[in-house]
Amino acid sequence: MKTRSIKHRITNNTLIFVTLIVFTSLLPLMSHGQFLRENPRATVQKFAAMLEIINYYYVDTANSADLTEDAIVAMLKELDPHSMYLSKEDVKKANEPLQGNFEGVGIQFQLFHDTILVVAAVPGGPSDKLGILAGDKIITINGEDATGKKISNNYVMERLRGPKNSKVTVGIKRKGRKDIIDYTIVRDKIPLNSVDASFMVSDTIGYIKLTRFARTSLAEVKQALQTLRKSGMKDLILDLRNNSGGYLDVAIDLSDEFLDNDKLIVYTEGMRSPRTNYKSTSRGSFKQGRIIVMVNEGSASASEIVAGAIQDWDRGLILGRRSFGKGLVQRPFNLPDSSVVRLTTARYYTPSGRCIQKPYDNGTEDYYADLLKRFEHGEFVSADSIKFPDSIKYYTPSKRIVYGGGGIMPDVFIPIDTAANSKYYSDLFRKGLLNEYTIDYLDKH
Known part of the structure; x- marks a missing residue:
C-alpha cells in the first residue's frame, strides 16, 4: 500500500x-x-x-x-x-502599552537572585489597595513555588496578568516578618500613564514629559496643559526624549494643539499609497505660548512627527540631539489564524518635505548599530561631528535651514551627560550591579 x-x-x-x-x-x-x-x-x-x-x-x-x-x-x-510579524499570542502584548491600560495586579517587579521582587505597586491599583509594598518578595503564586531558575519575566506576567475581576493568590515574604503573608488579589484595569511628569519650572514656564503616544496620551496632555495654565504657565517645554512613538493619529492630534489652523503637520506617501496630507485645525488649546521640544537619539516615529512640524513651521525650538530617524508607516494586516503582519506601506515626511526615515540599505543589524556608531563618532558630545550635504538642506518659512537625511536635527544641541554614560558606568548598569547593590543594601538594612 x-x-x-x-x-x-x-x-x-x-x-x-x-x-x-x-x-x-x-x-x-x-x-x-x-x-x-x-x-x-x-x-x-x-x-x-x-x-x-x-x-x-x-x-x-x-x-x-x-x-x-x-x-x-x-x-x-x-x-x-x-515590517514585522506578530503571532496570535504576541499581538495583545504588543498592543497593550499603546492602549493606555492592561489587566493585572498592578505591580512593577524585577527578578533578583531568582526571586520576584516588587519594585513598586501602581498607586490605586489592586496590589496597592491590599497593602503590598515595594521590597516585598513574591514566593508563591496560587500555591505554586515562584522562585528558582525556572522563573522569567514571561513566567511572572503569564501568572499575574489576567482578565479583570479574576483572582490570583500570592505569598509574600516581607522584611521583618518570618511568616509568609498570603494576599488574594482581584485583577483590575491598570492604567499606563503617558505623561510621566508635569510641573512648573518657573512662574511662567511649564514642563510636560511624554513617554509614549498611546490612546490616552492626548487626553493626558490636555489635562496637564489645563493644570499648568491654572498655575500661571505661558510657555511650555515638551520633553519627548526617549519617546519611541506610537499612534500616528495621536501625534497628529497633539501637533494640532500647538499649530495654527490649516497647517500641514505631516504627509505620508508610498509606491502603492498615494500622498495623504494631515493638517491642523482650529481646535488646539496652546497655539500662542512659546514652546520648546526636547528630543534625543531615543525619540522616534510619532515624536519626530511632532518635533518636525514644530520646527518646520518655526513654531518653537528643538533642543537636544538628533532623533532616531524612524519614518516608516506600518499598516496591520490580519492573517487567517489571528496573527498579524505589520507591513511598511509608506514614509512620513515633515511639512518642508524632509524624509524622517534614516537609510537602511545595509540591513537590519547595521541599521540598529547606527546609534552606537553615532556615539563612537562623537555625535552625542559635539554637533560639529555631524556633516550634512547640501542635497538634504530644507528651509522653513522664516528661511531657517533644517536638515533631512533621517531624524530631526535640533536647533540647539545638548551633549550627552558623559558622567552618567561612561563605559565603566554602562558596564555596571548592563550587568545589573547597581540595582543588585541597592536591593541588597536595602534588604540588609
Missing part, C-alpha cells in the same frame, strides 16, 4: 513536470525570477510545493506551522527594519 502511494505521487509529479515543460515552452523567453515577480501565484505555489516536499520526504518530523512563521519573519526582514 505504501509503495503504491509513493508510486502514485511520483506518477503525478512526473505528469506535473511534463505539463510544466510544455507550458514553459510556450512562454516568451524570461528568467525564472521575472516569471515569479510577474506571477505572484507561482511564488505561492512554489512555497506550498516546498512544504509538501518537506512533509512527505524530510528525514525527521517537521512542523509546517513553525516553518511558515519562520519563513514570514525572514521574508519581512528582507524588506525593512520595521
Whole structure:
C-alpha cells in the first residue's frame, strides 16, 4: 500500500513536470525570477510545493506551522527594519502599552537572585489597595513555588496578568516578618500613564514629559496643559526624549494643539499609497505660548512627527540631539489564524518635505548599530561631528535651514551627560550591579 502511494505521487509529479515543460515552452523567453515577480501565484505555489516536499520526504518530523512563521519573519526582514510579524499570542502584548491600560495586579517587579521582587505597586491599583509594598518578595503564586531558575519575566506576567475581576493568590515574604503573608488579589484595569511628569519650572514656564503616544496620551496632555495654565504657565517645554512613538493619529492630534489652523503637520506617501496630507485645525488649546521640544537619539516615529512640524513651521525650538530617524508607516494586516503582519506601506515626511526615515540599505543589524556608531563618532558630545550635504538642506518659512537625511536635527544641541554614560558606568548598569547593590543594601538594612 505504501509503495503504491509513493508510486502514485511520483506518477503525478512526473505528469506535473511534463505539463510544466510544455507550458514553459510556450512562454516568451524570461528568467525564472521575472516569471515569479510577474506571477505572484507561482511564488505561492512554489512555497506550498516546498512544504509538501518537506512533509512527505524530510528525514525527521517537521512542523509546517513553525516553518511558515519562520519563513514570514525572514521574508519581512528582507524588506525593512520595521515590517514585522506578530503571532496570535504576541499581538495583545504588543498592543497593550499603546492602549493606555492592561489587566493585572498592578505591580512593577524585577527578578533578583531568582526571586520576584516588587519594585513598586501602581498607586490605586489592586496590589496597592491590599497593602503590598515595594521590597516585598513574591514566593508563591496560587500555591505554586515562584522562585528558582525556572522563573522569567514571561513566567511572572503569564501568572499575574489576567482578565479583570479574576483572582490570583500570592505569598509574600516581607522584611521583618518570618511568616509568609498570603494576599488574594482581584485583577483590575491598570492604567499606563503617558505623561510621566508635569510641573512648573518657573512662574511662567511649564514642563510636560511624554513617554509614549498611546490612546490616552492626548487626553493626558490636555489635562496637564489645563493644570499648568491654572498655575500661571505661558510657555511650555515638551520633553519627548526617549519617546519611541506610537499612534500616528495621536501625534497628529497633539501637533494640532500647538499649530495654527490649516497647517500641514505631516504627509505620508508610498509606491502603492498615494500622498495623504494631515493638517491642523482650529481646535488646539496652546497655539500662542512659546514652546520648546526636547528630543534625543531615543525619540522616534510619532515624536519626530511632532518635533518636525514644530520646527518646520518655526513654531518653537528643538533642543537636544538628533532623533532616531524612524519614518516608516506600518499598516496591520490580519492573517487567517489571528496573527498579524505589520507591513511598511509608506514614509512620513515633515511639512518642508524632509524624509524622517534614516537609510537602511545595509540591513537590519547595521541599521540598529547606527546609534552606537553615532556615539563612537562623537555625535552625542559635539554637533560639529555631524556633516550634512547640501542635497538634504530644507528651509522653513522664516528661511531657517533644517536638515533631512533621517531624524530631526535640533536647533540647539545638548551633549550627552558623559558622567552618567561612561563605559565603566554602562558596564555596571548592563550587568545589573547597581540595582543588585541597592536591593541588597536595602534588604540588609
